[in-house]
Amino acid sequence: MNPPPRSSIDRDRVLSEGIAFADEQGVDALSMRSLAERLGVGAMTLYGYVANKDELIAGMVDRAVLEIELPATDGNPREALSASAVSAHRLLLDHGWAATQWNESAPGPARTAYMESILRALSDWGLDDDLVFRGYHAVTMHIVGFTIQELGYRNPAGFDSLREAAEGFLDVMDADALPHLVEHIRGHLHGLDGVDPRHDSEFEFVLGLLLDGLANEQAKRG
Amino acid sequence: MNPPPRSSIDRDRVLSEGIAFADEQGVDALSMRSLAERLGVGAMTLYGYVANKDELIAGMVDRAVLEIELPATDGNPREALSASAVSAHRLLLDHGWAATQWNESAPGPARTAYMESILRALSDWGLDDDLVFRGYHAVTMHIVGFTIQELGYRNPAGFDSLREAAEGFLDVMDADALPHLVEHIRGHLHGLDGVDPRHDSEFEFVLGLLLDGLANEQAKRG
DNA sequence: CGAGTTGAACGTACGGTGTACGATAACCAC
DNA sequence: GTGGTTATCGTACACCGTACGTTCAACTCG
Secondary structure: OOOOOOOOOOOHHHHHHHHHHHHHHHHOOOHHHHHHHOOOOOHHHHHHOOOOOOHHHHHHHHHHHHOOOOOOOOOOOHHHHHHHHHHHHHHHOHHHHHHOOOOOOOHHHHHHHHHHHHHHHHHHOOOHHHHHHHHHHHHHHHHHHHHHHHHHHHHHOOOHHHHHHHHHHHHHHHOOOHHHHHHHHHHHHHHHOOOHHHHHHHHHHHHHHHHHHHHHHEEEEO | OOOOOOOOHHHHHHHHHHHHHHHOOHHHHHEEEEEEHOOOOHHHHHHHHOOOHHHHHHHHHHHOOOOOOOOOOOOHHHHHHHHHHHHHHHHHHHHHHHHHHHHOOEEEEEEEEHHHHHHHHHHHHHOOOHHHHHHHHHHHHHHHHHHHHHHHHHHOOOOHHHHHHHHHHHHOOOOOOOOHHHHHHHOOOHHHOOOOOOOHHHHHHHHHHHHHHHHHHHHOOO
């Protein structure tokens, strides 16, 4: 009764269509049934390529991580690190679901390779073992955490745009009790208006704080 | 047929029992039915106190945020900021689900008050408007992002403990291809053994990098 | 005291979810 | 042909969030 097609599907296609689906409809809309339908296949067929839904999403994350540009091994390690972080930031913004899922599953091969490359770059940069250990956490925390926060602001729950959310918020809020917050939200709106270019480089600014801090600490330790 | 109890339940109890439930069983196990059962009430009764499940969780987060110690307004603003961040870190470790949900919903009154207090402290510290704006993102990103990452390591998906996960990982991994990663994981294990106290202060170390960086930048700007 | 009204409680039901199980039928080696 | 292998997937189950409408304790008013 069932099995006519017998083809045109493999783990890679499952993962890449899963990524495309999550990009388009959001990861919440991704169900085994909906993804199967997109692939023109029965829901249970997916379990031939994927252990369960969690493993599907973990696989999608790992596949997405593959696109991150790893820090170059030649040239200035600090710049290589920075370039790689920017590449990761861009990728996570493109695949918003991946940022939130990043820490929800054990790392696959792509993520372990990525971790290795960051650690290597920190080490090549001349940090001692202790600072490599701490610097790694600082840098990866920033890449993922900053992006999650950014996405939270960009796609505020219940609103269509940051502008709408910010303006609604300003209306509702007790402006006298929260003056600094009002100012901060105005800052976000100005960023949207292009009045102020600082928004674009925010990620790199904070990354710079961290890398400079690590370099200073290393210098202090001699 | 239905309504006998008529009491002993209000929004506050719904939220605090929700928090207790999520702390004990994990937020994934929290369903309207399971929470209602815990409260000795029908599932639909909850909808009298909470608009829907998302709003329930948003309320739980906001209620948890209330416990964070806000930066003191007297004394050294930098130390106040740091103390508050440590308090937030501790709270988010205790309520792991809150860290992941932090950016998933619009901020409630407690979170807006918290935001305001961080912004105020940065401003009192003497940062200019631009650095307050950027510094706020840096600091909050660190508080939430670092904790999420920490929790990901502590409760690795599919393992009972960090030790188990790390050791399993070391077994499975290609140690020759990933030498820095092997070293890093060993570092985590040593941290567990108490051989090395650095793990405890990692959060504060990175926070220090950020705050020092902001102070330096402000000094540079004069 | 009795009648009428209000509003909290929540049973039922619907359309979804992930996935265990087992039936089906195309393919391949002989 | 024939038999074994293997990918496909229909069915079913337990659970989810929640819309809808009923029930009935408690309050108000005469």
